[in-house]
Amino acid sequence: MNTNRLSEKMAKALNDQMTKEAHAAQIYLSYATWADDQGYDGIANFLYRHANEERNHMMKFLEYIQERGARAHITAIPAPDSDPTNVNDCFEKVFKQEVANTEAIYKVVELSFEQKDWATWNFMQWFVKEQAEEETLAMNLLDKIKIAGGANAKDSVLYSLDRDLGNTPDDAKLAQDATTDNP
Numbered sequence: 001m002n003t004n005r006l007s008e009k010m011a012k013a014l015n016d017q018m019t020k021e022a023h024a025a026q027i028y029l030s031y032a033t034w035a036d037d038q039g040y041d042g043i044a045n046f047l048y049r050h051a052n053e054e055r056n057h058m059m060k061f062l063e064y065i066q067e068r069g070a071r072a073h074i075t076a077i078p079a080p081d082s083d084p085t086n087v088n089d090c091f092e093k094v095f096k097q098e099v100a101n102t103e104a105i106y107k108v109v110e111l112s113f114e115q116k117d118w119a120t121w122n123f124m125q126w127f128v129k130e131q132a133e134e135e136t137l138a139m140n141l142l143d144k145i146k147i148a149g150g151a152n153a154k155d156s157v158l159y160s161l162d163r164d165l166g167n168t169p170d171d172a173k174l175a176q177d178a179t180t181d182n183p
Helices: 010-039 041-067 087-114 120-148 155-167
Strands: none
Touching: 010 041, 010 087, 041 087, 041 120, 041 155, 087 120, 120 155
């Protein structure tokens, strides 16, 4: 008996997104090893944590595909782009990667809406919120680096940023979560 409840097009879109999440994990790992090699242990720790988070996202897609009766397909992922040239470049690349991932998530959401696949639409809402958080976090870090001097930030400021990132939670406050009691 066929228990697949995903259209062929939806299964492909979800598998493609699963691969994008795996690729994002590799990008974060690559940047983390670069930061570690440069002596930025806190930044490396932050990036290693995010690599693990992206891998967890990949697993959410894998489990969802399988639970809907389709088959998750594990494919090769592209190698990450070149190493960052400095801390500012690292977080610019992180931000661009997160924006690209958000756009890909939105395409899956749009497809689920078009196909009236409400289970998938509901599943994807977690990722919509997650991507808003990821973009906000990356943007906030870029703002701090910009204030510190961007690509020309001094070592003493980068030392402080590195120390802070090693101890900072990975959560970002979102406008959609703001209330009058908790702005």
